[in-house]
Amino acid sequence: MNRSQILANIRSADRRKLLILLGAVVAALGVGILGYWLFTNGGEGTSDPSVCDGEEVLYWYDPMAPDQRFDEPGQSPFMDMELLPRCASEAAGGVTVSPAMIQNLGIRVVAAQMRDIAPTVPAIGRVEIDERLIAEVQTLTAGFVEYLAVRAEGEPVRRGSRIASVYSPELLTAQHEYRAVLAMPQDVAPPSLRAAARGRLTLLGLPDVQIRLLERGGAPQRTYPVHAPISGVVTRIGARPGAQVQLGQSIVTIADLSRIWVIAEVPEASLGNIRQGLPAEIRFPAYPEDVREGVIDYVFPALDPEARTARVRITLANPGGRLLQGMFANITIQGTGGMALVVPSEAVIDTGRRKVVIVERDSGFIPVEVRTGREAGEWTQILEGVEAGDEVVTSGQFLIDSEASLSGIIERLSATSAESAPNPEMASATGRIRAINTPQDTVSIQHGPVPAMNWPPMTMTFSIREPRQLRGLSTGDRVQFRFRRRQEGDRYIIEQIDRATTQ
Numbered sequence: 166m167n168r169s170q171i172l173a174n175i176r177s178a179d180r181r182k183l184l185i186l187l188g189a190v191v192a193a194l195g196v197g198i199l200g201y202w203l204f205t206n207g208g209e210g211t212s213d214p215s216v217c218d219g220e221e222v223l224y225w226y227d228p229m230a231p232d233q234r235f236d237e238p239g240q241s242p243f244m245d246m247e248l249l250p251r252c253a254s255e256a257a258g259g260v261t262v263s264p265a266m267i268q269n270l271g272i273r274v275v276a277a278q279m280r281d282i283a284p285t286v287p288a289i290g291r292v293e294i295d296e297r298l299i300a301e302v303q304t305l306t307a308g309f310v311e312y313l314a315v316r317a318e319g320e321p322v323r324r325g326s327r328i329a330s331v332y333s334p335e336l337l338t339a340q341h342e343y344r345a346v347l348a349m350p351q352d353v354a355p356p357s358l359r360a361a362a363r364g365r366l367t368l369l370g371l372p373d374v375q376i377r378l379l380e381r382g383g384a385p386q387r388t389y390p391v392h393a394p395i396s397g398v399v400t401r402i403g404a405r406p407g408a409q410v411q412l413g414q415s416i417v418t419i420a421d422l423s424r425i426w427v428i429a430e431v432p433e434a435s436l437g438n439i440r441q442g443l444p445a446e447i448r449f450p451a452y453p454e455d456v457r458e459g460v461i462d463y464v465f466p467a468l469d470p471e472a473r474t475a476r477v478r479i480t481l482a483n484p485g486g487r488l489l490q491g492m493f494a495n496i497t498i499q500g501t502g503g504m505a506l507v508v509p510s511e512a513v514i515d516t517g518r519r520k521v522v523i524v525e526r527d528s529g530f531i532p533v534e535v536r537t538g539r540e541a542g543e544w545t546q547i548l549e550g551v552e553a554g555d556e557v558v559t560s561g562q563f564l565i566d567s568e569a570s571l572s573g574i575i576e577r578l579s580a581t582s583a584e585s586a587p588n589p590e591m592a593s594a595t596g597r598i599r600a601i602n603t604p605q606d607t608v609s610i611q612h613g614p615v616p617a618m619n620w621p622p623m624t625m626t627f628s629i630r631e632p633r634q635l636r637g638l639s640t641g642d643r644v645q646f647r648f649r650r651r652q653e654g655d656r657y658i659i660e661q662i663d664r665a666t667t668q
Contacts, residue, residue: 305370308333438500
């Protein structure tokens with residue numbers, strides 16, 4: 166082989182190597198471009214309804230604000246990302262929990278049931294005098310108290326006993342006038358005049374026995390007696406011996422304590438369960454063994470503006486006067502109610518905007534929004550949402566505030582162990598820098614899925630705890646970073662960020 170042929174063969178081999186090398190470079194570039202396109206486009210999630218595999222798209226949402234729903238796909242108004250679809254199967258599907266997990270988490274279910282929810286209303290009361298058994302001992306004419314049988318409040322008196330003696334100049338004068346009329350001839354003092362004089366004595370309060378004594382020639386009485394109209398105890402003394410009294414003035418007040426009132430203070434929130442005629446149980450700390458049964462006979466038509474309580478009255482017999490005015494009483498009132506559908510109160514999750522119970526269905530555990538009524542002890546009335554016989558979860562309940570947090574709870578129930586539950590306090594992700602805002606110490610990163618936060622791929626803006634960590638990084642760099650939620654807001658903050666080992 167001559168020299169020219171050798172050179173030609175070498176050049177031909179070099180061309181083949183060059184073509185192979187160029188082909189490899191082109192292929193590598195193609196793979197790189199394809200991978201980049203998949204990350205920047207396919208990895209961000211899609212708003213295409215086909216992601217539901219032909220199922221109905223119920224609505225579109227931003228995973229960072231799941232309580233906001235949209236009718237059409239598009240850009241999220243909250244984050245730099247596309248809205249995601251909520252498929253019909255996602256909304257209807259339940260959460261399956263293994264028997265071992267139910268036991269480990271202590272999950273208990275109770276059937277919604279019909280019960281009498283008449284509540285018992287506790288109240289504090291006090292013994293008071295029955296005002297219908299109070300009598301005022303009054304004078305029927307002006308005069309002066311010469312004698313008073315009682316000297317102190319609390320003294321007992323008997324019906325008909327003399328309470329006081331009153332000297333009345335007017336009554337004494339009327340007695341003398343009546344005697345004079347009786348002494349006149351009938352042609353001078355006809356029967357009508359005598360009847361008028363006698364009637365005046367009666368109006369002035371002179372007892373009939375004293376009048377008959379005058380008619381039989383007896384002497385006029387200087388004083389007239391005042392008697393107790395009822396038996397009881399003296400609760401007030403209105404005049405002392407020697408005091409001048411006017412017509413109708415009360416000398417003493419007597420209260421019959423054979424029957425008393427118990428006045429109970431009922432909180433405003435419980436008034437809807439209270440009405441006249443309801444039974445009540447009364448206990449007195451002074452007599453623990455004495456449990457009394459009574460009935461509310463009156464609800465006072467006024468509310469204490471400061472204590473926000475209303476008064477109700479219970480009337481009790483008081484044989485022997487054991488119950489003293491001012492004694493405290495513990496009262497339990499059986500409120501109004503009736504049969505109603507109820508669930509245990511601990512089964513109701515109150516998010517602040519709605520109330521939810523977790524119901525066990527054939528497909529698993531499903532959150533159901535309910536409308537509640539009154540509470541009676543450990544039970545809550547359900548007006549709408551579940552039916553009698555539905556099994557509701559009564560333990561392992563969590564306070565939730567959005568659909569996203571509700572989903573997090575259900576996912577935790579589905580986990581195979583407590584250790585496998587995601588930790589939202591700190592999360593790691595890998596992504597590509599899209600923008601750096603140095604004045605505000607923020608960085609926008611297009612990242613992939615974040616399982617620890619239940620996030621899909623998206624682009625979002627983070628705060629940076631140490632801005633110096635951004636030195637040497639620029640738009641387009643692929644980075645790996647760790648972040649957490651700020652306690653004082655919704656912005657997430659990057660604790661550590663580094664250039665990814667592979668670009």
